[in-house]
Amino acid sequence: MKSSAMRDLMALTERDDVISLAGGLPDTSTFPADSYASLMSTVAAGSCARALQYGPTEGLTLVKRCIAEVMAAESMEVDEDELLVTTGGQQVIDLVCKTLLDPGDVVVCEAPTYPGAVPTFSSYQANVVQITMDRDGMRTDELQSTLDELERAGHRPKFIYTVPNFHNPAGVTLSLERRHELVRIASERELLVLEDNPYGLLRYEGTPLPTLRSLDEEFIIYASTFSKILSPGVRLGWTAAPAPVLAKMNLGKQASDLCSSSISQYFVSAYFDSGPWEDYVRSLIDIYRRRRDVLLDALAEHFPREAEWTHPEGGLFIWATLPDYIDTTxxxxxxxxxxxxxVPGRAAYVDGRGGSSMRLNFSGVDVDDIREGMRRLGEVVREQVELYGTLTGAASKSGVRRDPIAPSPTPPATPSGASPGAADEPANVLQLRRKRA
Structure with missing residues (x-):
């Protein structure tokens, strides 16, 4: 199994001397300590014995009510028996793989994809086919042609994995037109889609778009988490899925960990009972919006003109791309x-692409550290661009910059087990912008 660059880098975030723009960390310092103490006291006073006990594998009813409230905030209705409470959103990905995949099965996802999904797919020996993205998210025209190509080769994907809102790591959002198209493709081909939506409520600008599940529930496995709107430390996520899939995932979870933390579920319930949870999310939006803007300004100030990056309307990440002769690893x-x-870009691919890209996080770093971290990183980037640009002769072409709107050719729809490899790496395929909007 390939090592997850994100997992390896998490250790660095604990070092006081490193400014980490690597982790996908929410800022938990924004949650008042006195509120935490009060909520835990409430749990201890009213539900201590039950909170310390095992719970049902599918999750406690009291936290499912909270989940239904969160989903309603994104215009989704859900019954409690349609939900499975999980140990973080990451467990949903693992359970879907455990439930659906045999070694050699095909999974389709975006290029780039969530770095935490890559080792999960690899651990189940999946053959992964990645679909090009642009500023409107996954290219559904390429998805359609890729599925046709796979079908001719005798391959039928077990599911499509997508992060439609404020993509991790790319920062882009799947357009409304493409959401309808993706749901149509899934319905016509009877393909399951794993919709991973941890960031949907963290929108800083623009108009909210319907989730895939709200457009058509039949083939959508919906996944989300409390990590980004409350705390990753509670380790609670959930999935809403078609009944046959949910039943198998429930069995898989029972075999994995019996149940998710009862203490965490009682804590979340007490939190929702204590007042409007949306107020805290709004406070996070204000904080993260400012940090995003500071990072965008710092990119414009410190990165060379050869660099490009996305402008996310929400979420936690910006995807930056350097000239092809720079390897971000x-x-x-x-x-x-x-x-x-x-996070180096290769962590978001299964076939060696992404070598000139990087993921930058702004949510877990205060504005002063963002500015200083980007000053340091900018110096390193400019140094390497000047050095390797001179060695490769690219420096003399610095006045001619590639068009970020025209995606480069992408590899054929070859499952990852037989992919062409890093030597065939295309240039960046995301539509990026050089400066702040």
């Missing part, structure tokens, strides 16, 4: 010498 080693970290 090598760049990370140099950046760590300056005590700043990011």
């Amino acid at each position: 090598d760049l990370l080693a140099r950046a760590l010498q300056e005590h700043v970290a990011f």
Whole structure:
């Protein structure tokens, strides 16, 4: 199994001397300590014995009511028996793989994809086919042609994995037209879609779009989490899925961990009972919007003109791309010498692509550290661009910049087990912008 670059980098976030733009960390310091103490006291006073006990595998009714409230905020209705409470959103991905995949089965996802999904797919020996993205999210025209190609080769994907809102790591959002198209493709081909939506409520600008599940429930496995709107430390996520799939996932979860933390479920319930949970989310939106803007300004100030990046309307991440002759995995080693970290782009691919890209997080870092971290990183990037640009002769072409709107050719729809490899890496395929909007 390939090591997850995100997992390896998490250890660095604990070092005081490193400014980490790597982790997908919410800022838990924004949650008042006195509120936490009060909520835990409430749980201890009213439900201590039950909170310390095992619970049902599918989750407690009291937390399912909270989940239904969160889903209603994104215009979704759900019955309690349609829900499975999980140990974080990551467990949903694992359970879907455990339930649906045999070694060699095909999974379709975006290029790039959530770095935490890559080792999960690999651990179940899936063959992964990645679909190009642009500023409107996954290209559904390419998805359609890829599915046709796979069908001709005798392959039928077990599911399509997508992060439609404020994509991790790309930061882009699937357009309304493509949401309808993706749901139509899934329905016509009777393909399951795993919709991973941890960031949907963290919108900083623009108009909210309907979830895939709200458009058509029949083939959608919906996944979300309390990690981004409350705390990752409670380790609670959930899925709403078609009944046959949910029943198998419930059995898989029972075999994995019996149940999710009862203490966490009682804590979440007490939190929702204590007042409007939406107020805290709104406070996070204000904080994260400012940090996003600071990071965008810092990119414009400190990165060379050859660099490009996305402008997310929400979520936690910006995807930056450097010239093709820069390898961000090598760049990370140099950046760590300056005590700043990011996630190299290769962590979001299964076939060696993404070598010139990086994921930058702004939610878990205060504005002063964002500015200083980007100053340090910008110096390293400019140094490497100047050095390798001169060695490759690209520096003399610095006045001619590639068009970020025209995606480069992508590899054929070859399952990852037989992919062409890093030597055939295309240039960046995301539509990026150079400056703040």
